[in-house]
């Protein structure tokens with residue numbers, strides 16, 4: 001199974017639409033919905049998960065599960081129940097967010113200091129939601145260090161979760177490479193539920209290495225899918241890596257596609273920000289992205305940005321514009 005990672009502020013329904021369009025992903029997890037002190041109204045869930053109107057699938061038919069983040073078992077259960085009633089086909093619980101704001105309120109990675117509380121949350125949500133709706137969880141290896149990694153994994157597995165994704169780093173390690181895939185293999189020895197390996201998969205070779213070291217068939221792609229939107233297809237078709245210029249040729253028309261998707265959904269200024277944001281994720285991989293970013297950076301009018309994207313796209317003669 002290939003899963004598209006939850007990525008707050010970037011993997012929204014437009015990006016999910018774009019990245020799943022070739023059918024290579026089997027599942028998406030939504031950006032986290034923060035549950036702090038109330039039962040959220042339906043409109044909030046619809047905002048995070050517009051796919052609720054489409055049988056909870058992206059336009060190409062990839063299922064989307066919703067991710068909840070919070071530390072109060074009862075509130076998490078109530079909110080899970082509500083979104084399940086609205087049609088969510090699966091609920092994922094976040095035990096990994098490193099954001100200061102989230103941790104200050106006792107959520108995300110901070111919960112990894114207390115396996116008992118992790119268990120209480122998973123169990124409360126499992127009990128509140130019909131058995132037909134799978135509950136999954138996503139965790140890091142720990143907060144400061146890995147000493148509770150096995151306890152947390154066991155807590156999640158034994159409290160009724162159907163699947164566990166492991167971002168193989170602690171909160172302290174942030175996003176610094178490497179991801180410690182070997183830890184996932186250790187966790188496999190103490191839990192019975194399927195595991196999904198996550199972290200630092202940027203190309204096909206990383207995917208193979210991650211599978212070999214973690215012992216996991218299933219993987220989740222985050223930033224690697226943003227930097228190379230062809231990566232999921234390559235993995236699906238077991239194709240070795242393409243050279244950078246071939247990949248960039250395929251990406252440029254997608255930038256225009258993404259422009260139109262966001263333009264249909266958001267105000268103009270936000271459209272500009274989203275294009276720049278994606279180029280920011282692309283820039284470490286492609287000189288062309290850096291160049292294009294420097295051109296559009298000062299622009300705050302969406303049509304001007306579109307013009308530059310089209311100009312850039314036209315300079316790559318073999319592009320197939322969708």
Ligand SMILES: Cc1cc2nc3c(=O)[nH]c(=O)nc-3n(C[C@H](O)[C@H](O)[C@H](O)COP(=O)(O)O)c2cc1C
Nearest residue numbers: 005006007008031032167199200201221222223224
């Ligand atoms: C911008 C950004 C936002 C993220 N938001 C979430 C989130 O909402 N929920 C979550 O569980 N993980 C979130 N993550 C973590 C990713 O899902 C993933 O675990 C992490 O990026 C490691 O995978 P990668 O190396 O393939 O990117 C986020 C990561 C990034 C870069």
